[in-house]
Amino acid sequence: MTAERKQRGSLEPEQTGAKIDFSEKYDVSSLKNKTALITGGATGIGQGIAIALADAGVYVTIADINTTEAESTVRKITEAGHKAQFIHCDVCSWDALVSAFKSAIDFSPENTLDIVIPAAGISNHEIRNWLGGAKENENGDPEPLPLKVLDINLDAVFTSAHLAMHYFKKHPGPANSEKQIIFVASMGGYTSMTGVLDYCTSKWAVRGLFRALRGARGIMGEKGPTLRCNLIAPTYVKTPMTKSFWGYMEQIGLKMAEVSDCTDVLMRMAADENVIGRAAAIAGDKASFDLCDDAEGLDAGREVGLSVSENKFGYTGRARKVATPAAVVKQEVPMDEVSTDTA
Template sequence: MQLKDKTALVTGGGRGIGQGIAMALAEAGADVAIADLDIAIARETASKVEALGRKSLALKVDVADVDSVNHLIDEVATAFGHLDIAVNNAGIISIKSIAELSAGDWDRVMAVNAKGVFLCTQAELRVMPPRQFGRIINVASIAGKLGFPDLSHYSASKFAVIGFTNAVAKEVATDGVTVNALCPGIVGTGMWRGDEGLSGRWRQEGESEEASWERHQKTLLPQGVAQTPEDMGQLAVYLASAAHVTGQAIAVDGGFSL
């Protein structure tokens, strides 16, 4: 298997895209530590990784807190002996127009989505370069390539992740470490689904949330169907294996951001 003997960390790995990436890495042969603010769901995903015959570890982390992040990386390095692949996936979403948006809303999204990626990447780069091997994958979004109404703060945080990723990739290019951004498209997780998601927010008069979800897939996506956490896992495995792909922001979005 292409990732045999590699160790990986996925933040926000307890559910959704993070879980899909964690499982794909495990299926490719990696041992995978699962970090999440919710330790219960981290443990559930870790048990699924172990069911595939891989080693796993569930850890609690607040990616916006420097001490919590540094402790996380120390725990993973101690438990596994080294860290080869880090997927900085933890993130949050809120849906508000610019008129509705408060300074607190802005700060909270930036703290997790942008500062969290910075803190995790910085800590991971303490342990990767000495071994002359590392793969850092920062989960951004197509909202980091295209602006969306009601998501100005979220888009700003994801644009920041893409710029940060490109800059850091150039800093560590000779250290055996690659740094890339994975940009999910329309995935049927909490950002889109439900009355509080985008398909609920953007439904037309008399339209159900389910009908809105179906309409947005067909009108926004050239392929006409949403992407899945498993799709994101496929790209993560590729980026974890590729030696000469770095500084990129690659979308898995069915052609939306072409």
């Protein structure tokens, strides 16, 4: 193994780069003519990511089930003179995901794939029924749990990461190239959100996947491309999925982040090759910060604790006490009217 390859990494469980300095400027010119696949890129955070990458000269493939919104997003990108395509894709379908990956590679000027962002995500609180005991059928037996949130937020992300590794190695592109997976988790994967069972389970698991994969810089072999993984963990973000409780968040004094806050951090991660294995919390008013999700940072415990004590998310009034949707669990806001998903 060459000295360069050793420096770029192999299989080292906790290999991370330096803490992100958000005061430093970053240059997106290195992304020009790269190819990216984004699941869930039709709306919300995924849409913002797709537009930002396309603006930087990336060939963007949006894989989504929402045809109308995805086509509108692609039209907006192409009318601005940039490159994007939409592939209809149910991320829970293996065949559909494989087709989306192959289409992204075909769309690439280099017949390769450089960046994968599995951003598709939902939140559905039907599983709240588990809190009070399972529903029963006419025979008195428990009915199956609704697991769509886990199917999309976890299984599809795991599958997307697997396919990314496969196609990164099969279509490596130029020599000494670098491939990226940027995960979209949530602060719900770092803090307690009582009663939000399926969503939090999925986001903690995505964090675990990121932690397990980020040290595998050289997993594709000495002659293969290197892998760089990072993660964004949004707090409450203003997206169509969260619109039903914007008013409630304002009422309790919690300042929500904007999609642009997410895209700014993600673009920094994508463009700066020195951002390696880092996880960043997304907050409004450009107050995002590195979670220090490593041994030195006590697995993010230090930064998460400080984020509350130093009020990094801009909580005011009741929100200082309602940092998680406790009021939702208490039914102050109907649970089925609230989506805590940020993607």
